[in-house]
Amino acid sequence: MTKVVDRKPLTFYERTYLPTLLEGLKVTARHFMRSVKGGNAALATGDGYYPEVPWKVSEGYRGAPYLVKDQEGNTKCVSCQLCEFVCPPKAIRITPPGPEGVPADRPNAEKMPREFEINMLRCIFCGLCQEVCPEEAIFLQQHYSLTGLTREEMVYDKERLLQLGGVHAGIQKWKHKLEEAREQESFPVKAD
Amino acid sequence: MSNAAPNAPAPTAPPPVETLRIKVDGRDIDVPKTMPDWQGRPQPTTMLQACHLAGHEVPHYCYHPKLPVAGNCRMCLVEFGTPAMDMATRKPILNEDGSVKIARSVLPYEPQTPRGAIACATPISPGMEIYPSSPATKQMRESVLESLLINHPLDCPICDQAGECKLQESSVQHGQGASRFVEAKVHKPKAVDLGPRIVLDDERCVLCTRCVRFTKDIVGDDALGIVNRGSYNTISAFPGKAFDNNYTLNTVDLCPVGALTSKDFRFKMRVWFLKETRGICTSCATGCNITIGSREETVHRYEPRENDAVNGTWMCDSGRLNYRWIGRADRLRDVTAGGAKTTWKAAIDAIAGKLASAPAGSVAIVASARQTTEELYLVKKLATRLGAPTDSVPREGEADKLLVSADRNPNSNGARLTGISYTEAGIQLPRIADGIRNGTIRSLVVFGEDVTQHGIGADLLAKLELLVASDILPNATTAAAHHVLPGCAAAEKRGTFVNAKGRVQRFLKAVEPKGDARPEAEFLLELLAGVGAGQFPATAEGLFNRMAGEIPAFAGVEWARLGDAGANVAV
């Protein structure tokens, strides 16, 4: 079905564009009066404009990825390098401990990354690293505003990532394994 | 269409292989009656070998084609059936359509339950039908895998075997997906120091006994065994005996899980990041085929590559660990002239100029039997053009009964075949030293050796007008040289070696050379052009084929024919 659009030719006034200009000025004036009186659109729907009012991040928001410690202060990351592998833009760079490596700072899980870097400029905040981590060691948290003055300072190292990550109380699988081993009566195990 | 001389007797055809007809997954296949066992002797073909020929890989842990059969993991259980026999007439019972009736193997005390046979140890029989994809077989595999996993520790994130673990792979292919085990797992010692190069984790061990059988039957060192009983079975070194023979790291390759791991590779890098390059070990004249595992520009490990004509599936520990020097900080990186850094063009031009104008016989060249055959060929061209005496440096050690040769140079035969060295390597070195002493030899070009250790001392080197040293690591010769040309480790270039038995094997490039170093063959081409010795092909293939055309022993061998296994030449 063809629809016929009625194109009326413009009147003389309309051709000068002055009516349209005046309509626009009316809108601006209305907003001007409103903000002079103290209201604004952001307040109508929320707490106000960002950045005066910081944005409330919803749960499940994918912010910057950080490393976490468990409820006893142990680093959870065991340097399995799965996040490095799965990261689509290759933002994560891990240096494994190696044979003469850094001894782990916690009992029973003997591997810990020597260095762990995330290049926040490469990171696309997809969350695949969090999904793939078998140790619940990396989480995309609530930081959405990351800035820096140089490219180098946007590469966060392990210390900074742990400091920003905070505590995530989890299953403590390695600790339970050690306890289970110690409780095994019928076969003496040198538990360290 | 024979190129053989006329009237030569026609070669006799090999006797026809006797075959049996069996069915695998419903398809008929004729399978040889006997096949080589782990020692290469013909033995009745097993169901596992037959399934492999039919294109179906039966999963297994304890079976290994180069080890005696153990049959204890039970992972290769497959459902099967054999022709039903009439007991009275001893003839097979036929179906209505004339085909032979197949009686599926069942439990004698529970005839509705299929009974599997372990494919690795059960020989095939005429008319047998194997069902490696039936629901019963799949359930058997699932249950064996479940049994293995109930006590297996959740170590995947920290285990070195992750990414090349047979248990991980089977779990994905044949596993149940979820565990229903709610009891406590069995705990055993972890991170046990089993020897100078091996770490043992008893909890991960699936007790396939591959390590025990390898150490006892292949190496001949009865050092490993099992202690304790039942579920607490633990692999252990014999009390008081050290597990330190020169082949211990092969058990790390054999171990299907991460129970035996290499101390050298522990926590070094995840295997899925490693680029795998086909290489040849350079530690002795056996020329074991290796796989170089590297990431970016660092070599992380060597592993043996299968080549039944050379090393089977093994390599010795000393060769395997001989890669760390590639990453040494003091590698030669700069082209130098008089100790100062310069460019390749300047150096080659200068050297070519001096060599071209040197009187014939006043230049000597000491090459190395650790260089590739192509490099030695080009060096010989240079020597011929300059009328220079040449030799390589011998390197001897003690041979063992398995793989290690007494000759510790990887390419002695290459040096001999290209004419660099003679019946005995190093026999010309004293003559070269005399030449320098009495002044007839005034220029010396050294490739990859420290001649001060082999009769041409620093005092003699000081007498030379021109000393050019191409090497990888600094030594007394490079320190005394007027020009230093940094070269490449085998892992940083392409080429071939000819091993002790006359097998020419090619190896490929894994990592980039360090600094300004270049493969020796590359700058030798420029040097040859500079001294007017002619043009040679610049590609590895072209150069090899040209060389093979000129050396009688290499007749008929082409780069393309070398493949991954090499080819034989007459030595």
Next chain:
Amino acid sequence: MPQEYRLILKHADQPGYTPDLACYLRHGGYESLKKALATPGRDLPDGKKQTPREVVRDDVLKSGLRGRGGAGFSAGLKWSFVDRRGGKPIYLVCNADESEPGTFKDRQILHKDPHQLVEGMIISCWANDVKLAYIYIRGEMPHGARLLNKALEEARAAGFLGKNVLGSGHDIEIHVHRGAGAYICGEETGLIESLEGKRPYPRIKPPYFPAVLGLYMSPTIVNNVETLCHVVHVVRLGGAEYAKLGTPNNTGTRIVSLSGDVTKPGYFEVEVGKVTLGELINDPAFGGGLKTGRSLKAIIPGGSSSKVLKAGEKFKLRRKGADGQMTQVEVDLLDLPYDFDSLQQAGTMSGSGAIIVMDDTRDMVDTLANLSEFYAHESCGQCTPCREGALWMSKALHRLTTGGGRSADADYLRDIAQNIQGRTICAFGEAAAWPVLSFVKKFRDEFTARGQADEAARAKGLAKPGTHH
């Protein structure tokens, strides 16, 4: 009135009977050996000739003697499998590693009448061209080993053993080898491995059938103590006469070990198949019945590895009727004749002849937990299903008996056991799986009830689930 028929144990319990050679000779000892050695050759109807040894072997086959160790395999048939053409020496091993729970019959022979075993072995050695034989006795019987060694010394001194036995031109030597306490050394290839000085890991068959590749990879016969003693009587009576004892296809006598909730537990020698289970348990000549006021709940008829039978169960047995036709007859549990074939048809086995009786005071879950601990402990650990599964079942049952049970545990246990039987290198897999399968099948409601009770207690926060072993 059913009663014992003492053939093997005829003299052993008589007052004044001692294990020394003089006493044995006084009671007609070693006459069978002399008779065997004097056996003449024979011409067969088809013109072939049988040597004296072949005649004796044939006689043992005709006697229908079946192994008394547990499998019930025809001894004569086992002897016929031996590879006599390979040129290797043939060995005979006596399996005196009596470790099946509930069995205590072989120890009677070993401790009270060792010479009967020695004579049986010498006859068997001669008949099978064996020059070197071993008695593998379990480590927990040191006194038995001492008595056997003494008996062997006496036999050697009297010329029954050693070079040129009784002038026959045949040399026979027998050695005692003590075990060190493992049930799996009772498995024939496990025994052979242990005899060779290695860990008792049973061998895979094919290709290591003992009759072809046994001890030191030579043909080997492994027989139970009682079986070898029966050889003495087969030779003495002749195969046909011996076959008249017992019932067709289940010939001879066997020693039954009765234990559990009966008033007179002990060992009794009966003709195979001539006594029923009920008579063995209740008759005053045998078990003397259950304790006062108790009723029968379950019977384990052939050592703990056999499947349990529930009181009141009825079985359909195939019998040859009076008209010669095979019919199906319904038989009550207590009317089951105690022989190899009837018990096999009833879905269990007569095994080592050990009957364990349980009355209504016994909790089946606790009983099974006790049994499964034995199998978890005795698994050699070579093959995956048994090594992991035996301990898994034991841990699950421990959970069930310490408040950690679940109502689904009956199916859980059944699944685990199903995944072990038929998938192992040796029959230990079946031995570990059958108790679990049969207890769970026949007493399922007890397992389910226990699981449900535990779940309810945990839900109320009363019981703490035990998960440790």
